[in-house]
Amino acid sequence: MPRILLTQSIHPQAQARLAEQGEIIVAPNAAPATLRALAIGCEVVIVRAQLPDDIFDAAASLIGAVRHGAGVDMIPIAAATARGVLVANLPGVNANTVAEHVLRSMLQLARLSAPMTLRLRERSAGWARARALADAGFELAGRTLGLVGFGHVGRAIAHLCGAGLSMTVLAHTRSTWLTGERLALRVPLAELLAQSDFVVLACPLTDETRGLIGAPELALMKRGACLVNVARGAVVAEPALIEALQSRRLAGAALDVFDAIPLRDDHPYWGMEHVLITPHVAGITEDSMQRMGHAAVLAVTHLLRGEVPPNCINPQAATAFLQRLELRRG
Numbered sequence: 001m002p003r004i005l006l007t008q009s010i011h012p013q014a015q016a017r018l019a020e021q022g023e024i025i026v027a028p029n030a031a032p033a034t035l036r037a038l039a040i041g042c043e044v045v046i047v048r049a050q051l052p053d054d055i056f057d058a059a060a061s062l063i064g065a066v067r068h069g070a071g072v073d074m075i076p077i078a079a080a081t082a083r084g085v086l087v088a089n090l091p092g093v094n095a096n097t098v099a100e101h102v103l104r105s106m107l108q109l110a111r112l113s114a115p116m117t118l119r120l121r122e123r124s125a126g127w128a129r130a131r132a133l134a135d136a137g138f139e140l141a142g143r144t145l146g147l148v149g150f151g152h153v154g155r156a157i158a159h160l161c162g163a164g165l166s167m168t169v170l171a172h173t174r175s176t177w178l179t180g181e182r183l184a185l186r187v188p189l190a191e192l193l194a195q196s197d198f199v200v201l202a203c204p205l206t207d208e209t210r211g212l213i214g215a216p217e218l219a220l221m222k223r224g225a226c227l228v229n230v231a232r233g234a235v236v237a238e239p240a241l242i243e244a245l246q247s248r249r250l251a252g253a254a255l256d257v258f259d260a261i262p263l264r265d266d267h268p269y270w271g272m273e274h275v276l277i278t279p280h281v282a283g284i285t286e287d288s289m290q291r292m293g294h295a296a297v298l299a300v301t302h303l304l305r306g307e308v309p310p311n312c313i314n315p316q317a318a319t320a321f322l323q324r325l326e327l328r329r330g
Contacts, residue, residue, distance in 0.1 A: 003042040007049040014293025056083040064303035084320030088309040092152035094283035099156035101282040105254035111137040146196030149203030158183040193220040205232035215240035230282040233258040
């Protein structure tokens with residue numbers, strides 16, 4: 001019976017289905033040494049945590065890696081390809097979940113929900129102070145939203161905010177622009193930053209996007225604009241963002257991803273009432289976990305059958321993948 005490694009548990013219904021495919025091993029933690037050791041003898045790994053760069057050397061039995069989500073920066077793809085290991089992801093499966101998180105974050109920032117709640121916790125003494133904050137709040141309708149990244153998530157956000165809230169939506173992407181795209185206006189990054197009231201980072205982490213938003217880019221943003229990051233922490237130069245928030249050049253930020261997690265106890269973000277912090281959960285709900293789990297099981301089923309899975313990231317490794325399977329069967 002094949003062995004399947006989970007870096008973390010998946011939705012119970014999906015995990016029960018997966019158990020019909022083989023023996024399931026759930027890692028007790030995501031330490032590199034733990035994942036290396038547990039991967040030995042496994043055929044497939046479902047990825048919800050960073051894999052060690054050398055995992056495919058340590059576990060030569062692996063034939064596939066399935067990302068439980070869209071971003072594949074947790075998987076050493078070049079190493080997988082060199083070893084004939086197929087990598088698949090689940091693009092778009094949690095796009096609406098992330099879009100709703102972004103919308104909630106923008107509404108909280110616009111209506112000063114976090115500082116208002118802090119004032120209210122002062123009980124009767126803070127009631128008037130909390131109520132006074134409403135005068136500085138604003139509506140989203142008529143504002144400009146700038147999307148850095150325009151894949152499944154970006155389009156879902158554009159649909160909610162453009163069609164639903166009558167916001168002007170700008171987008172910057174290096175991907176192919178769909179002919180007839182009506183959800184957003186494509187613009188250069190500098191123009192997007194200068195015109196947007198909200199800048200939402202929804203791009204994958206690549207060599208090109210690492211550090212994409214640094215001090216020069218933050219300086220281009222409108223004074224009083226807000227930043228929302230549901231991409232990866234490394235897309236933003238954290239020291240530059242901290243300075244822009246401390247100086248109040250930016251009115252606020254909603255951050256779901258960070259350079260290092262969990263945030264250290266003395267991190268400056270904890271002292272900023274205009275910063276919303278969530279623990280990398282923008283794409284996680286009961287609904288999305290169920291969808292992602294079942295989609296991951298489907299990909300694993302293909303791999304164990306010796307088939308290229310849907311949404312294969314490295315199809316160039318398919319020949320080596322099939323040759324490895326033939327050697328095993330022979």
